[in-house]
Amino acid sequence: MAKEHFDAIVVGAGPSGNAATYTLAKAGLKVLQIERGEYPGSKNVQGAILYANALEKIIPDFRDDAPLERHIIEQRMWMLDDTSFVGTHYRSDDYNKPPYNRYTIIRAQFDKWFSSKVREAGALLICETTVEELLMDGQRCIGVRCDRMGGEVYADVVVLADGVNSTLARKAGFHGEIEARNVALAVKEILFMPEEVIQARFNIGEDSGVVIEMMGSVTEGMVGTGFLYTNKDSLTIGVGCMLSDFKANPKRTTPYALLEKLKAHPSIAPLIEGGEMKEYAAHLIPEGGFHAVPQIYGEGWMIVGDSGGFVNAAHREGSNLAMTTGRLAAETVIAAKAAGQPLTAKTLAAYKAALDQSFVMKDLKKYRDLPEVLHTSPQFFTTYPALLNRAAQTLFTVDGVDKKTKEREILGSFKSARRLGGLMSDAFKIWRAVR
């Protein structure tokens, strides 16, 4: 077989890989995209929320034919204890007017659709093919070796969009093994039920949807959250905690037992009742943030999406960072090619510069200390949700005790749990970590 040479090879057909490949192909570059799944999406797992803005910048009219489930009109945040929750709900009819801001999606369907656009743009996609290693010429990446096709393919640049378990970057020595404290392990199920039931239970119309994010006793003191999203005729429910916390949990709770516990919570169970479970999935989410982002470019290689740790855990954003990093990586390559420059580390540094100027690195930088604060402050996941729930119960139970006494009791419960100094320091820590 003659040595085939491409302008770029993109490994992976998730949001970052598709964004990169689409942008490159659209600009007329000769691109090969390699996907290990049977079809794009068959290996991919997400909550899943699609933020419109990032995709709009790549495919402005995506709403015309993308498989979207429901646009989100209401965001709930719940703090749970074992029997109750205190929550905030934000719902706005402004979110009910197009163009909608975000949607629930089914990743297998969405990725398939995105991939069809990539192929229309002119890229060559090969599925059911695992890239085994990068081909290096000294420091320079010159192509990839696959587990089929008789092997080796060459390109000016290889874009790694191979997801959180980027074995390729590790084998090539671009960065070390990911750390358990920098990734969350999430498990989820998809539960099918009639549309009308979902609409009645969540008080929504035919196309609108609700997102619930949860924290508290459901994670057994581990740093993590639960989530419940409404799709068209299904719900996705899941829970994720830092992998290091799963490992250290003295109760040795399994992820699936944690999920069952969440599903059985008296505030959740009625919402999912009767749902028919059709799939169970698990995934690592790179939540280490700013400090965990590795070197993302070098001689003839670039890293995008989960592979580079591009997730904003504080705001539960990932696919938008993935698509944006994929697009910016591609635009860097396109600009260098147009200027007749070789794709060296020096040229590709423009990718990092573009990321630094974008919301991606700005947001990661803003929350750079949050992972550390949460790691060292389990009270945000245990004490405070419990205190808030007890406070609400004290206040809302009418039992002949006067309100002033109740308020004193609530204040007392906070002080005895954390003392005044602890409360102040917790507030300060959080303020500093998110300012």
Place this chain on the structure above:
Amino acid sequence: MNVNVEEKLFQNRYKVDHGRPHIQIKNPAVCSNDCQSQACTFVCPASCYKAEGNRTVTLITDGCLECGSCRVICTEHANVAWEYPRGGYGILFKFG
């Protein structure tokens, strides 16, 4: 809480690469003799790793969800050889 994870995995679609597991325990003696926590036996979301009575750990990858947790938590001993399955094999998410 006792949860039957096999029931969950039963809903999933797999194309098993028979006789070619993509994950292997490098040295079983390390699990038996050196690893105190055997965290893989309760952290794996597909329960691929089983703690047997005699302190050995067995691995069956048929239900693997390809999350990578086992490799990442085995940092002390680095005793998990973890590769992606051959192209097309392994879990095939219908929804994802």
